[in-house]
Amino acid sequence: MTNKAKLLQGDEAVVEGAIAAGARFFAGYPITPASEIAEGLAEKLPIHGGKFIQMEDELASMACIIGASLSGLKSITATSGPGFSLKQENLGLGMMIEAPCVVVNVQRVGPSTGLPTSPSQGDVMQAKWGTHGDHPVIALAPSSVEETFELTVKAFNFAERFRTPVILLLDEIVGHMREKVVLPKQDDIEIWDRKKPEVSSEDFNPYEETEDHIPPMPAYGEGYRYHTTGLFHDKTGFPRGTNEDAKKLMDRLMAKIEENMDIISLYEKDIRDDDEVVVLAYGSTMRSAINAVNRARNEGIKAGWIKLKTLWPFPEELIKNLSKDVNSIIVPELNRGQLIKEVKEHVFGNADVRGINKYDGTLIKPDEILDLIREVK
Amino acid sequence: MTNKAKLLQGDEAVVEGAIAAGARFFAGYPITPASEIAEGLAEKLPIHGGKFIQMEDELASMACIIGASLSGLKSITATSGPGFSLKQENLGLGMMIEAPCVVVNVQRVGPSTGLPTSPSQGDVMQAKWGTHGDHPVIALAPSSVEETFELTVKAFNFAERFRTPVILLLDEIVGHMREKVVLPKQDDIEIWDRKKPEVSSEDFNPYEETEDHIPPMPAYGEGYRYHTTGLFHDKTGFPRGTNEDAKKLMDRLMAKIEENMDIISLYEKDIRDDDEVVVLAYGSTMRSAINAVNRARNEGIKAGWIKLKTLWPFPEELIKNLSKDVNSIIVPELNRGQLIKEVKEHVFGNADVRGINKYDGTLIKPDEILDLIREVK
Amino acid sequence: MNYDIDRFFRQDKLPHIWCPGCGHGTIMANLARAIDKANLDPDKIVVVSGIGCSGRASGYMNFDTLHATHGRAIPFATGIKLANPELNVIVITGDGDGAAIGGNHLIHGGRRNIDLTVILMNNHIYGMTSGQFSPMTPTGANATTTPYGNIDQNFNLADLTKASGASFIARGTAFNTRQLIEIFNDGLLHKGFSFIEAISQCPVNYGRRNNIDTAVKMLEWQKESSVNIKKWNKLSDEEKKGKFPTGIIYKEDKREYTEMYQEIIDSVQKEA
């Protein structure tokens, strides 16, 4: 027996995914095109005993979900570009203190107020570099309503499993599009919860270096009485201000992501051995890419596609290897060329890399990709 | 006759440079290691009839200097990582509405509160990608006190000439280091002021497409009565919400920078025809680089250096060409490898690119660079 | 009095985009009348707004106008004014823009007593983003983010700005337009931080959800709920319930920020 089909928007799928993943706390501030997520969770959370709060701004929203996470709840916030910019400082704290939480950015065209109701993939680089200093980032980007549900659950799972904020990058198309979807049954959904300490409070170090680099995390009020700070700290959670501690912590924060690439790096591909052109895409743009590749194949062109569901960490090895097998990689994006920079960096001259870029609020049409496939093939 | 020698900190050189460039407005919020800039300008500005205001936070500071710029004053703010994160939203507005101003970030180790008194170059990518959406960026990075003065003046000149916010990226070493410097005499300093409209208010379009892509800019109160918004707008300054306007504006914002690379892209180099290894650096790291290269040459190694004073826009052509002439490029940075990504992207496999990275608050020592030069030579 | 307000609007931008019956239009029109009455030089007026339906006002008014970021109009205005104190700087904000995200700037503007005229169009809702609650949405009311009724309390913005240090505080309504003109006029002419809460109506995103589904009914509510400050002070606590005072609530002669700063410049330059 399966669940009944539903007609859901991407934003609504975030709501469903969050509830399914066990989210029990939302704090946010309204903004187009993400407000539907807040509205949905305002309704759904109390039904599941969870809490919804509308804060005075986005800075406070980000702070609030980190606080709730420290109290032990799976927590989430949702915003769009301007609000995402405002969340950056506290997002950096979340990464530093390793607070699991999910930050949704339903992208509209920026910079500034930009085109508030039009789709964009313009915040991809900001998701990686928006807060000051080096920092670990996981960012996922769904291309359909169904995938939005799937990746929302994954976002919470990664957040809990790797003890870090996870960014979910929708674009306005995915966020507002309605699709017929059949959600998996709750029992069929894999759920991860943060590791809890198994030692007594006396033996507890909140930032213990463990084999998997992920320190167990008690909730506030469980008697561990530990300290947390945005300063570089040692395993006790306290800053000593030494250079060694800074390097050690930073290396661990990065390692817990880099060493789990196989788990975190989600992608799908349809590349045949003899394909010469590959379209690499993500988010709503992916849909035009698949349409174009299918039509190109009908024309006998040796083309394939690769869909990145995880944008950050970037799958460097995958691209490096791919670049050796194909002649051309086409990267369509709803921005002036952001993820393509990573692709270029890692092909290291082995393949021709070509972008298709729209940053005016319109979509990239399948024909535009097909034309370029024909050109480079 | 020259000026007398002075002993100045980098932060103090920003103060001197700002006054010399004609800055008459500062708004900011204290933060280590940038507070000395505020303190210096609080004292100096009123002497020159300028204004200093300490705002309630960094968001307000960024807003305030844009406002002052619209009223016709050359304006500046100064901060460090956490505050730079908070400025991002309003910085994006400044880029969108083309408000000349200078934003100084004296970098300390992040993320979050990090190591507040230790040097870093960790905000280089944030300077480019920190605000949401695509956007034009000019960012300069001095490597000495003298250069700090020089680049502060240049920052104002670029801001005025290209009608855009300019970011000045110091690192804590440069900001707090004292050096003996002889500042140029005021008459010898080239100063640019924003272009003023030459038409009457009836014929005036605040975002007119001109040949150089830079619309003339009247001050508030001069009778032009024009509108400015962070929405995409046409030449009249008003949003029409059309996709064409969005593209046109974005293209112009980028073009005014890209087409002036020869003016904006500042660098120095000492590369001999037969040099095989080049150290590319910026900011305080540059000083170790030069030391190392000089010693390598003494050992007979064919090494050279290139110093980027302008980090953004990145000198893509320069690196592309360089990569064809040398075997190895070494990029030492006080971060986990940021600008090196641009280098790798643009060498396109033509040269071996190697990083030396410190992100623990200590400096890269000349010996560490020298060792790598010896290794790759 | 006959007002000449057409000259203060960008005629090619009209009709404005606000919904039928939206109180923001009435408030903006009467701000224009007050500017006419106060006889200010239109070339020396700057209107700064944030983001929201209220924020649209800057696009319609024929002065130097800035449509800034959400919540930050006051610090932009602060820079504009301090850089050139001869400008008359008017801030138009909303209950979300000015009291939620922009609350800190509101109280710090008041604390500095810098010479701005801040008009907060309070329609008790986030209009532009389709009806989420604001800090001014009445407790118990319905909004898209309060599916079970609003539990948040409201600010009393007059009390808040008074406590912050603002030297002119008033409240008017879209209903009582004659009073509104007077208040605006006085606020514009007051030297110092003038805060004016203008009660507006959003029939589309507040009214419809709260069983007062026409602009006319909402204006009637404004009429019934508002009490002139002169009468207000004589009411018992019981009588005050569900009502609010209008008129000039507080006014004080107090040193103004840009004037004090000019004194610093003058004295420093004299010494030099």
Place this chain on the structure above:
Amino acid sequence: MNYDIDRFFRQDKLPHIWCPGCGHGTIMANLARAIDKANLDPDKIVVVSGIGCSGRASGYMNFDTLHATHGRAIPFATGIKLANPELNVIVITGDGDGAAIGGNHLIHGGRRNIDLTVILMNNHIYGMTSGQFSPMTPTGANATTTPYGNIDQNFNLADLTKASGASFIARGTAFNTRQLIEIFNDGLLHKGFSFIEAISQCPVNYGRRNNIDTAVKMLEWQKESSVNIKKWNKLSDEEKKGKFPTGIIYKEDKREYTEMYQEIIDSVQKEA
């Protein structure tokens, strides 16, 4: 009364890093005494601080503690409390952290009347960053960013938080420690948003620059300037000049945020 406070401190972190004579130490010690007196379960106490010398307190107190970002302690605390209302959440902030950059969160916390105890250590200066002026630096005083004397006005934080909607408002001094313990105790036990301004002294970055260069002199100033609220109300305006009231300034029984939210959950879940 004998207080047992050693257990509330992380002994290995002492002596603390605050300068000799810094009022923050006295205030923190007496907060510990009040916690002892109020008999709270230390496992259920969370201390959240921002950044500043005041913000260091979280590192010394032996509870669950969070040293957050500058100015944002209250929203972090809001998330902690709403997620688990059985926790006693104490916020320790400074006059810069709480009243400058964090001002909006302060008034919105008060507006919601969420059950936090907010202690603002007011030393009238940015201590940690070496003496720039804060919104609480007296007009006319010296700070590193006021080379010509401070022209900014101050907030009256009691008035401001009262206007915001907070239900418990008090002021104490590092000088009057017995009163401070009482105030902290009452604030901790009060259900709702408790705001306590604790006047502190920064001999290093305020005193030295303002000719009151020892902690002892600064405490004497506190003694001379403070008036118990009971006496305060009888003073003439003239007598109030240069002085401030201490004690519990305002207290009200008012519905608390997390309780109201729990009612929503209960009623929604009953319906389901």
Place this chain on the structure above:
Amino acid sequence: MDRYEIRLSGAGGQGMILAGIIIAEAVLYEEGLNVTQTQSYGPESRGGASRAEVVLSKEVIDFPKVIKPDILVALTQKAYDKYSKDVKEDGIVIVDDSIDTKDSKNKTYKLPIFEKAINEVEMKLTANILVLGVIDDLIPQIRTSSIKKAIKNRVPENTVAVNMKAFSVGKKMAEGGNIGE
């Protein structure tokens, strides 16, 4: 390819988006049929033109927006002028009879949509549901009963009756106009 595309266009407030959602929701009752529904607002979140799009297919739908509509409904002149040129060669255009459709290259039906909504349904706001009645038979992939179920689900409870009436008025109008022949 069995991809079938519908574009509903008009002014904000005319309920075109709701109409699109209803078609999409009706697909829930059709086994093996997929749907994507998108909309676009004007430059800002309120006011201006509004457009809803529905794509139907038995296969997985890749590009989610309409490329060349099989059906275009346009309730305002502006919408007609903007969208009529995109319609598929054998596509059908349905407009309110107040609209000037000269130079139309498609099969175009001018129907008194608003008039009937005002006079027969006595509620102008139901024009969107009336339109659903008009085009119902043009969408063979979806049964009339499914559309009706979706209407009941999506309109406010107290307006179900009037909307069902609008739907049948629309259906009758289509028969009268011989649409779909």
Place this chain on the structure above:
Amino acid sequence: MDRYEIRLSGAGGQGMILAGIIIAEAVLYEEGLNVTQTQSYGPESRGGASRAEVVLSKEVIDFPKVIKPDILVALTQKAYDKYSKDVKEDGIVIVDDSIDTKDSKNKTYKLPIFEKAINEVEMKLTANILVLGVIDDLIPQIRTSSIKKAIKNRVPENTVAVNMKAFSVGKKMAEGGNIGE
């Protein structure tokens, strides 16, 4: 290379940074001599160890920090323990006589710096300037008169006299200890 490196170390509040600045400022009066002066604070902006560094050279100074000091002054045990091992082989170490310097590999002078500051200058806080007197002759690139000018410029006006006294006490102490031979 004529690069000459000086490191002054101690606890926060001992004025080591001011001493470093004074040496650097003295360079303003020496034609053709370049200088960089840096400092490092403890982990945070107050408290903990403090260190000032000065590099002198006739050439342009590339690396601005001390690599191997020619002179190390250490006023606390902690500072000595941390920095003594970096000193150049022929470098000179100067410490307060309270400090344990066993295993020193350098020419090391233990001087009663604090004692003299307290007893002869009658102001412990002048130890930093006293140190300048001690090392004055070790820095041949800078004339004594230049150091004196720099002291006058940088110390608070009302403390010039006592600081000049500290300087000469330091100089005398150096002679006594035969430093620089």
Place this chain on the structure above:
Amino acid sequence: MPNKGKVKITHPNRCKGCNICVMYCPTDVLKVVDGQITITDIDDCVGCNNCELSCPDFVLEVVEEDDK
């Protein structure tokens, strides 16, 4: 201060039919017909200005008789 003039629909295209002016008019001069403001009987107008001041779209103006 009532004006001596009479109401005039100076900007009919801006009218959104919100009925606000209608509510304010003491003498029922104004009526919304088909979403557009109309004047029923101009002679009833007492020139009180209410409609002009309250219209959110500044559609109406009270003008001197001879201005008409």
Place this chain on the structure above:
Amino acid sequence: MPNKGKVKITHPNRCKGCNICVMYCPTDVLKVVDGQITITDIDDCVGCNNCELSCPDFVLEVVEEDDK
């Protein structure tokens, strides 16, 4: 509520010599010598607790005589 006990320097290493306790002591029991708090004559101590409550570094405690 004055205590029956006497002052004790429970954590001498924490004392920073700020003189605050000295100011508070009604009977001049305390004195800072070489930057460190010392007790001049314990017999003078009236156990008023002032010093304990005011010390910013919680150096002092008033303890029952027998605790000493």
